[in-house]
Amino acid sequence: MKVIEGGVTAAQGFEAAGIEAAIKYQNRKDMALVYSKAPCKAAGVFTSNVVKAAPVRWDREIVAHSPYVQAVVANSGIANAATGKQGYECCKQTAEQTAKLLGIAADAVLVASTGVIGSQLPIDRILAGVEKLVETKSDTTEAGTLAAEAIMTTDTISKQAAVQIEIGGRTVTIGGMCKGSGMIHPNMCTMLGFVTTDIAISKELLQEALSEDVVDTFNMISVDGDTSTNDTLVVLSNGMAGNPEVTTKNSDYDKFKEALHYINVTLAKMMAGDGEGATALFETKVVHAESKQAARTLARSVIGSSLCKAAIYGHDANFGRFLCALGYSGVNFDPDKVELYFENKDKSILIYKGGVAADYSEEEASQILASPEVRVLVDMHMGDAEATAWGCDLSYDYVKINADYRS
Amino acid sequence: MKVIEGGVTAAQGFEAAGIEAAIKYQNRKDMALVYSKAPCKAAGVFTSNVVKAAPVRWDREIVAHSPYVQAVVANSGIANAATGKQGYECCKQTAEQTAKLLGIAADAVLVASTGVIGSQLPIDRILAGVEKLVETKSDTTEAGTLAAEAIMTTDTISKQAAVQIEIGGRTVTIGGMCKGSGMIHPNMCTMLGFVTTDIAISKELLQEALSEDVVDTFNMISVDGDTSTNDTLVVLSNGMAGNPEVTTKNSDYDKFKEALHYINVTLAKMMAGDGEGATALFETKVVHAESKQAARTLARSVIGSSLCKAAIYGHDANFGRFLCALGYSGVNFDPDKVELYFENKDKSILIYKGGVAADYSEEEASQILASPEVRVLVDMHMGDAEATAWGCDLSYDYVKINADYRS
Numbered sequence: 001m002k003v004i005e006g007g008v009t010a011a012q013g014f015e016a017a018g019i020e021a022a023i024k025y026q027n028r029k030d031m032a033l034v035y036s037k038a039p040c041k042a043a044g045v046f047t048s049n050v051v052k053a054a055p056v057r058w059d060r061e062i063v064a065h066s067p068y069v070q071a072v073v074a075n076s077g078i079a080n081a082a083t084g085k086q087g088y089e090c091c092k093q094t095a096e097q098t099a100k101l102l103g104i105a106a107d108a109v110l111v112a113s114t115g116v117i118g119s120q121l122p123i124d125r126i127l128a129g130v131e132k133l134v135e136t137k138s139d140t141t142e143a144g145t146l147a148a149e150a151i152m153t154t155d156t157i158s159k160q161a162a163v164q165i166e167i168g169g170r171t172v173t174i175g176g177m178c179k180g181s182g183m184i185h186p187n188m189c190t191m192l193g194f195v196t197t198d199i200a201i202s203k204e205l206l207q208e209a210l211s212e213d214v215v216d217t218f219n220m221i222s223v224d225g226d227t228s229t230n231d232t233l234v235v236l237s238n239g240m241a242g243n244p245e246v247t248t249k250n251s252d253y254d255k256f257k258e259a260l261h262y263i264n265v266t267l268a269k270m271m272a273g274d275g276e277g278a279t280a281l282f283e284t285k286v287v288h289a290e291s292k293q294a295a296r297t298l299a300r301s302v303i304g305s306s307l308c309k310a311a312i313y314g315h316d317a318n319f320g321r322f323l324c325a326l327g328y329s330g331v332n333f334d335p336d337k338v339e340l341y342f343e344n345k346d347k348s349i350l351i352y353k354g355g356v357a358a359d360y361s362e363e364e365a366s367q368i369l370a371s372p373e374v375r376v377l378v379d380m381h382m383g384d385a386e387a388t389a390w391g392c393d394l395s396y397d398y399v400k401i402n403a404d405y406r407s
Numbered sequence: 408m409k410v411i412e413g414g415v416t417a418a419q420g421f422e423a424a425g426i427e428a429a430i431k432y433q434n435r436k437d438m439a440l441v442y443s444k445a446p447c448k449a450a451g452v453f454t455s456n457v458v459k460a461a462p463v464r465w466d467r468e469i470v471a472h473s474p475y476v477q478a479v480v481a482n483s484g485i486a487n488a489a490t491g492k493q494g495y496e497c498c499k500q501t502a503e504q505t506a507k508l509l510g511i512a513a514d515a516v517l518v519a520s521t522g523v524i525g526s527q528l529p530i531d532r533i534l535a536g537v538e539k540l541v542e543t544k545s546d547t548t549e550a551g552t553l554a555a556e557a558i559m560t561t562d563t564i565s566k567q568a569a570v571q572i573e574i575g576g577r578t579v580t581i582g583g584m585c586k587g588s589g590m591i592h593p594n595m596c597t598m599l600g601f602v603t604t605d606i607a608i609s610k611e612l613l614q615e616a617l618s619e620d621v622v623d624t625f626n627m628i629s630v631d632g633d634t635s636t637n638d639t640l641v642v643l644s645n646g647m648a649g650n651p652e653v654t655t656k657n658s659d660y661d662k663f664k665e666a667l668h669y670i671n672v673t674l675a676k677m678m679a680g681d682g683e684g685a686t687a688l689f690e691t692k693v694v695h696a697e698s699k700q701a702a703r704t705l706a707r708s709v710i711g712s713s714l715c716k717a718a719i720y721g722h723d724a725n726f727g728r729f730l731c732a733l734g735y736s737g738v739n740f741d742p743d744k745v746e747l748y749f750e751n752k753d754k755s756i757l758i759y760k761g762g763v764a765a766d767y768s769e770e771e772a773s774q775i776l777a778s779p780e781v782r783v784l785v786d787m788h789m790g791d792a793e794a795t796a797w798g799c800d801l802s803y804d805y806v807k808i809n810a811d812y813r814s
Contacts, residue, residue, distance in 0.1 A: 229731050
């Protein structure tokens with residue numbers, strides 16, 4: 001597997017665009033297009049929130065029932081959630097306009113929105129935006145970057161990743177972009193994610209690979225415990241790499257899944273580290289848990305704890321909070337058997353063992369917690385399962401951003 | 408039911424004290440005593456966290472197995488959690504010292520701690536503190552207040568309540584105090600709560616009344632979603648009111664339960680409103696839910712949402728966040744049927760109905776959210792059940808307090 005530059009335009013046959021459409025703000029890119037020259041198999045995972053935004057309802061239908069997908073139009077600024085019939089109609093009109101201009105079917109167009117809930121999209125500006133997107137689309141790396149920038153809301157950096165693998169003697173490329181910063185929590189976050197690949201693979205296996213991988217990547221991150229109404233992750237495969245189609249779970253499938261995992265985990269960690277107001281990526285790795293599910297639950301409980309997050313922000317080795325968050329996760333364990341370590345990329349120090357604080361240096365622990373990437377390693381000493389979750393610290397800026405998000 | 412002044416010393420036969428013992432800080436009260444001249448029936452509810460502090464383990468034994476209870480010793484500053492055998496031994500020594508000085512049995516003494524997890528209690532200072540507590544105990548209202556102050560950690564106000572009812576021609580008094588500010592979440596919070604009453608009631612009914620009432624009071628508040636290792640709520644009844652003992656669920660029992668509920672809900676709301684960094688009490692009332700459990704889950708999801716809390720702090724009528732928090736609660740419903748209202752004590756305005764924003768004034772909504780007590784009313788239009796949960800807004804100060812709690 002070779003990591004390469006780029007994002008959604010890295011794979012063969014994919015084009016992208018990112019433009020200013022003044023959806024909510026002036027002078028910032030807020031509409032993106034991803035287009036494939038060839039029809040794509042599509043797989044998707046969507047928010048588990050009962051309140052689903054209109055574009056989520058639109059896309060679920062398309063992914064489930066359309067014969068193929070060829071374009072995605074996304075906007076930032078307004079989420080098109082809690083917008084009733086008018087909101088859904090807006091998805092339809094956007095797809096129809098896009099289809100007309102690209103010469104494809106309307107049910108081959110996915111739509112996605114992120115931003116404030118409860119406002120209607122300015123449909124005229126959306127339709128004008130679609131025109132501009134189609135005019136400016138291109139297969140360059142720059143075009144992919146423009147698209148990645150256009151879907152940002154409170155994100156501070158655009159998020160892209162791409163890799164190449166060899167399958168059946170052909171080079172297969174997988175690239176992706178995502179956005180997400182606040183309202184982020186396991187079970188799909190306010191995240192939009194779009195992965196494009198030129199692999200030839202059956203729709204069933206594409207969906208299975210995505211659904212399985214999400215559990216250990218995007219569903220293992222949290223910024224603030226709020227699962228949004230708009231979470232969407234879509235993978236499009238257009239087969240243009242020319243490999244023999246992957247239709248069984250053979251070694252080619254495994255290779256693809258590994259590459260997809262790399263893209264997903266890279267994008268997921270970028271989101272966690274760019275959480276609203278974040279000053280650090282906060283990783284929790286649980287090892288030797290009784291089951292995979294227990295490991296995931298424990299890891300997510302720690303990275304989701306406001307008090308743990310605030311401790312990281314304060315560089316305060318207040319290990320009791322980490323132990324406490326494990327304790328209320330719902331997983332049963334013997335606290336006397338647990339070991340806690342604080343780690344950064346250079347160091348690992350034992351903090352808690354045998355039911356009591358280990359003999360660590362507060363200064364050294366605080367230094368570790370001041371790293372840009374902080375890891376809490378939890379050894380449960382109960383079994384063989386492990387899981388990792390990613391979040392960020394809780395800072396003044398999180399509150400600042402969210403107390404006044406709409407204005 | 409008559410609301411009266413006072414707290415744990417309001418009921419007949421109860422004494423209290425609050426003193427400085429320099430457990431962790433100088434120049435602040437940090438040890439409290441509650442003492443009953445007559446042996447008490449004891450009922451208790453304790454943290455559901457797997458990691459239970461030593462005093463929680465001690466108290467659970469006492470409440471379950473001791474023939475009676477006559478005293479409680481509590482300290483703030485250090486939680487005596489994650490302290491292994493030494494921590495438990497410390498509970499035992501504290502109880503023995505208290506018992507010796509009061510001339511009662513060691514298994515009639517409850518202990519409670521709140522503060523930093525992972526440090527050992529300074530046993531010498533604890534034992535000296537017990538001596539001072541026993542010397543200074545008194546049945547005055549002031550003594551109750553001193554005790555309520557001594558259990559505070561990051562609390563900004565001490566929390567007490569008391570009421571009187573008539574049972575069997577005798578005046579029965581119920582008083583209580585609690586502390587709790589951070590690490591507060593349903594299923595018992597980092598809260599210590601002590602309720603004293605002179606009613607004569609069977610131990611079984613006392614426990615049942617407490618266990619039932621906690622579900623709709625202390626378990627319905629949240630400050631930050633973190634369920635602590637030390638949560639303890641104890642009710643002591645010494646029978647000195649002289650009423651015929653309540654041994655069945657008759658109208659006297661109902662009357663007592665109502666009064667206990669008043670004490671619990673008053674103390675719980677005080678805790679929520681005094682959440683770390685809080686500028687407002689944030690109440691969510693869910694009506695017409697399909698079941699009581701659904702109503703509770705929905706209400707707690709809203710008051711637990713960081714984004715809803717930040718919106719209250721910012722006086723931002725970003726109603727989508729409230730809808731979103733209902734949507735990820737795990738309860739199923741039709742978003743088009745839900746109505747949302749923002750309320751304060753003077754006004755109620757419709758914000759969301761029929762799947763879309765109602766026609767409300769942003770200015771008026773923002774004014775309501777700027778009130779010291781803000782209520783979000785959620786009408787599910789699905790059934791007859793209702794529930795209320797209490798929390799607070801999320802402010803810069805929450806982060807400030809928790810990023811640097813130990814220093």
